[in-house]
Amino acid sequence: MNYTDLSEKPDFKTVLKYYGVPFKTICQQCPFPRHDDKNPSHRHWPEGTGYFCTCSYGDSFNFIAYMEEILEPGERFEDHPGTFKMVQEISKTIFEQEQEDII
Numbered sequence: 001m002n003y004t005d006l007s008e009k010p011d012f013k014t015v016l017k018y019y020g021v022p023f024k025t026i027c028q029q030c031p032f033p034r035h036d037d038k039n040p041s042h043r044h045w046p047e048g049t050g051y052f053c054t055c056s057y058g059d060s061f062n063f064i065a066y067m068e069e070i071l072e073p074g075e076r077f078e079d080h081p082g083t084f085k086m087v088q089e090i091s092k093t094i095f096e097q098e099q100e101d102i103i
């Protein structure tokens, strides 16, 4: 499998693993650097495809954007043209690393 389409998203659990965040459907402390989460409020969808938090919600692309501080809590891709492309590039790195791990 080759990463030829940048719109392809890495599996959400793969992204969690990349950042060392455990998959939990119960609340844990938000891993995003810009969310000072005093009362753990970050949890993952049981299907393993995304997350909810008091600061934001979304899929693997949103997770990367907040983890890498590309977006501030509360901001969405639509607010900042160009940020989506940055996340796609990071996503490509994660995807490729995952492929190497399998081999």
Ligand SMILES: [Zn+2]
Pocket: 030, 031, 032, 035, 037, 042, 053, 054, 055, 056
């Ligand atoms: Zn949060």
